[in-house]
Amino acid sequence: MKNLLNLHQNKLKMNLQMFTDEVPLFELVAAPEMATYWTEKTLEQAPYLGEVLFPNNKQLGMELAWFIGQTGAPKALQPSALDAAAIPRDRADFEKLVTDMFFFKESKYIDEKLRQELLKVMQSGNQGYIDAVMNKIFADVVELINGASVTREIMRMQLLTTGKINVSGNGQDYSLDYGMKESHKGHVKVSWTDSDNSDPVDDIETAMDTIEADTGERPTRAIFNSVVLRQLRNSKKIGLNLYPNGAGNIRVSKADVIKYLQDELELEAVVYSKLYTDENGNSKKFVSDNILALLPAGELGSTWFGTTPEEADLMASNIANVSIVDTGVAVTTTNKVDPVNVDTKVSMMSLPSFEQIEKVFILNTIAKA
Template sequence: MPKTIFDLVNAPNIATYYQENNSNRIPYLGETLFPSKKQLGLDLSWIKGSKGLPVALKASAFDAKAELRDRIGVTKLETEMPFFREGMRIGEKERQEILKVMGSANSQYLMPLINRVYDDVANLVDGARVVPERMIMQLLSTGQISITSGRQVYEYDYQLSEDNQVTLTGTDQWSNEDANPITDIKEWQDEIEDKTGTRPTRAICTRKTWNYLANNKTIRLDMNPLGGQNIILTDSMVQQYLSNKLGLTIAVYNKKFSTEVGGESQLFFPDDVFTLIPEGNLGNTYYGTTPEEADLMSGNTDAQVSLVDNAIAVTSVKEPHPVNVYNIVSEIVLPSFESIDNIFIAKVADATP
């Protein structure tokens, strides 16, 4: 039987709990395209954009204190170039319940209480995983990253060439069933190949944008000249058609996250955008050394610190009076984009309100 609450609620136990319970987690799309790398600190000269140049940093903030998250409140991200950190303290009620069970013979009721605390911190780790995915999808849909936290706005410009972007207008928009997206895509593939020698063979879009292709009259007629518009198309049929016609594989990406303010559901990748990408990794997701991890490396801390996937720091701080534990999750993260010159971003329709 553990002697104190610190024997149960600590960073190593929380990190182990998270990794064991997420061992079969399906990776985000961005994680597969921008594999993670670790480096000391966060020197932006390592973070590459167009033509291998350092990414332009437009804003920063320093000495951001971890913000406590209420159990049912909104999320707040504190940013330092860019530094994300959030914490949760065990509530008075939960602490009293844990201490009461620890001092009784009903030990079988203890772990459900502890797991509830672990789940709270696991939610913070899940939130930390949202951050790089959101960055990557912003890059793949705009060529830039924009982070808003409270009154602060942080922007990173990866210098995507205007030649690698287009906005369709009028009847050329794919929301018009008489448009010709096959001609558009082939033209964009040719442009990138002529400029870089690399032909994009993959693409990303949302379900809404995908449906523009599935409902397009030109595509439907080309797939079934005799049946005309009456053909019932499945996703696999359209995928096979695009593979045969353009050598293209499309990822329909409709995953969502909850926003920091208001907790509204939002797509990682926006509707009405179609992005062509080449084969292979597009860049890397660089994780820097958080202050908590730096303290762990130097041994200059009384807190317990553990890393999840060698990237996200979980920290437990003992509070002697009242006896409690303050759990913090932090990360320093920013993707590089060495292949940005080999992508093409098309705004194919007007977003509807």
């Protein structure tokens, strides 16, 4: 890690020196430099949960298609007499889903005023000041690329916890219903906020039974945020099961709940309470309150990337620099003449597929009115 960062810092310092020798600013902050900076930056970061459940994949174009297969418990082979013809078995039905991926883009630029400030900084020879200004420029681009990562996680978590995707902004409204069975969405019998009377384990088991009966596969994982975790910790029935002789005097811990779900239901629980900032500057949770998602082992689908216009039309041209990061996010830098500035644009064509949707149950921890 340190070697990679040192290499980039040395390269950046070399480029800064070249800049003082009249190398254009455009070459200093071109797309390849930005892409290298981001790639090294991501080595320090843990992936989003959705990146594990829906790993990245890429295809040409913008149309996305995937199949949902008919599922169910294994069916026994039919008995037959010797020398008799085999009895044909119908093939399982597959539903093909086809849609266009969603397109996202945003940009930032270095304007004439900032360029003049850079010139003054370079002439000062103050390396600390130079590094601070350049780090700010690169951080602006990282903010855009990170925004693309956040958008993908929003879509994945919406899909996992609602069966739908709804993304709005910049006058655009993207909406897609993945057709999750209504029988695979449900409410608990008694709201878990009623810690004295609710029975979370029974509610979860009922949902797991539904998925197993429909698909032949029992969920092995549960995802929820800290609000649901608190409801589970406060549950009187869970407390009594854990500490039958003193539940009223013992505070059930997070570790207690995680272990209990594993021991009692063979469920691996993941508490996911990460936040993001929406376009209005408000903090929001990737996983909504009062939702518990039950899912099978393994990957649930893929995070697909299509070909952006920048990658398709500008990558081989000499009018812009284009680099690809995170499998399919295009970073494009363009040198504009009037006014003189360097425009950096981040764009992506992306949408998750959900091949395992039939094996997921979305449980609302508030009872239906």
